[in-house]
Amino acid sequence: MTGMGIQLDQVRKDYGRTEVLHGVSFSLPLDTGNVFGLIGPNGAGKSTLMRLISGITTINGGQLRLDNQDDSHYEKWAQRNSLYIPAGDRGLRNKLTPLENLRYFSAIRCVPIRDTQARMLANAKLFDAESLMNKEFDQMSTGQKKKATLLVAISFDTPMLLLDEPSNGLDMSAQVDLMKLVDSVAKKSQHTIILSSHDPVLMSEVTTQYIFVNEGTVIKTVNHSLSEAELRQMYEQLYQKAVIR
Numbered sequence: 001m002t003g004m005g006i007q008l009d010q011v012r013k014d015y016g017r018t019e020v021l022h023g024v025s026f027s028l029p030l031d032t033g034n035v036f037g038l039i040g041p042n043g044a045g046k047s048t049l050m051r052l053i054s055g056i057t058t059i060n061g062g063q064l065r066l067d068n069q070d071d072s073h074y075e076k077w078a079q080r081n082s083l084y085i086p087a088g089d090r091g092l093r094n095k096l097t098p099l100e101n102l103r104y105f106s107a108i109r110c111v112p113i114r115d116t117q118a119r120m121l122a123n124a125k126l127f128d129a130e131s132l133m134n135k136e137f138d139q140m141s142t143g144q145k146k147k148a149t150l151l152v153a154i155s156f157d158t159p160m161l162l163l164d165e166p167s168n169g170l171d172m173s174a175q176v177d178l179m180k181l182v183d184s185v186a187k188k189s190q191h192t193i194i195l196s197s198h199d200p201v202l203m204s205e206v207t208t209q210y211i212f213v214n215e216g217t218v219i220k221t222v223n224h225s226l227s228e229a230e231l232r233q234m235y236e237q238l239y240q241k242a243v244i245r
Contacts, residue, residue: 004030004067005028005030005066006027006030006053006064006065006066007028007063007065007067008025008063008064009025009062010024010061011025011052011059012024012059012060012062013045013052013059014060020045020048020216021045022216022217023062024045024062024218025062028192028194029192030192032192033186033192034186034209035183035186035193035195035207035208036192036207036209036210037195037197037203037209038194038196038213039196039211039231040212040213040214041214041239044213045215045217046196046213047087050084050164050194050196051084052064053162054083054084055075055076055077056084078160081158081159081160082159083153083156083160083162084162084164085153085166087164091145091148091149092145092148094137095136096137097133098124098132098137098152099117099134102116102120102152103117105156106156111156116156119154119155120151120152120154123155124151127147127151127177127181129144129147129151132147132148132151142169142170142174143171143173146166146169146178147174147177147178147181150163150178150181157191158191160192160194161191161192161193162194162195162196163182163193163194163196164196165196165197165198166178166195166197175202179202182195183205195207200228200235201228203226203231204225204226204227204230204231207225207226208225209221209224210226212238214239220238222234
């Protein structure tokens with residue numbers, strides 16, 4: 001994986017007659033330990049872009065590929081080497097505990113449960129979530145659901161993790177826990193995290209590079225960290241909006 005990256009060149013995505021993404025071009029290095037912040041207003045195309053990168057949906061035009069490889073290999077690679085966690089509380093199955101969810105998704109992905117379970121139990125202990133391991137998902141608070149979903153996801157140790165609005169609905173304490181968890185995963189694993197959020201505090205604390213999206217295309221990339229004040233100012237300049245929700 002060393003030195004490998006993802007290349008998007010004039011990528012287009014349509015849903016029926018509606019063009020959601022057009023002319024999207026940027027590169028995304030892998031195995032870097034970086035957290036890429038995907039920024040933009042509602043409806044800009046961020047979730048669609050994450051689903052394309054994770055191999056859940058396919059492009060309608062342009063190229064999406066790994067370095068020096070034909071783009072026909074990308075979807076298969078992404079489905080094996082990335083995990084996309086959607087916004088909201090839809091990450092895990094309601095009537096199952098995190099451990100049971102892990103067994104379920106391990107079977108689907110053909111990954112030995114012995115390996116994934118060992119990683120999840122270690123991470124649960126590290127992030128004070130051992131009490132959640134045998135609790136049914138639909139009996140958890142919003143913050144507990146977000147933490148449990150993330151713990152299941154990182155147990156697969158994929159090179160790329162995509163988090164769509166992970167801080168939505170969280171109180172301040174849960175947001176702090178989320179920041180620590182994301183930061184730790186990126187630094188410890190040296191894998192790539194793509195994070196979409198409207199929360200400037202979360203983004204400034206954990207993000208190392210930024211991709212700004214508007215009206216279905218990338219309008220700016222920033223290859224370094226930004227303070228909360230710098231991020232708010234750049235958002236104002238790019239979108240002519242006073243605040244990030």
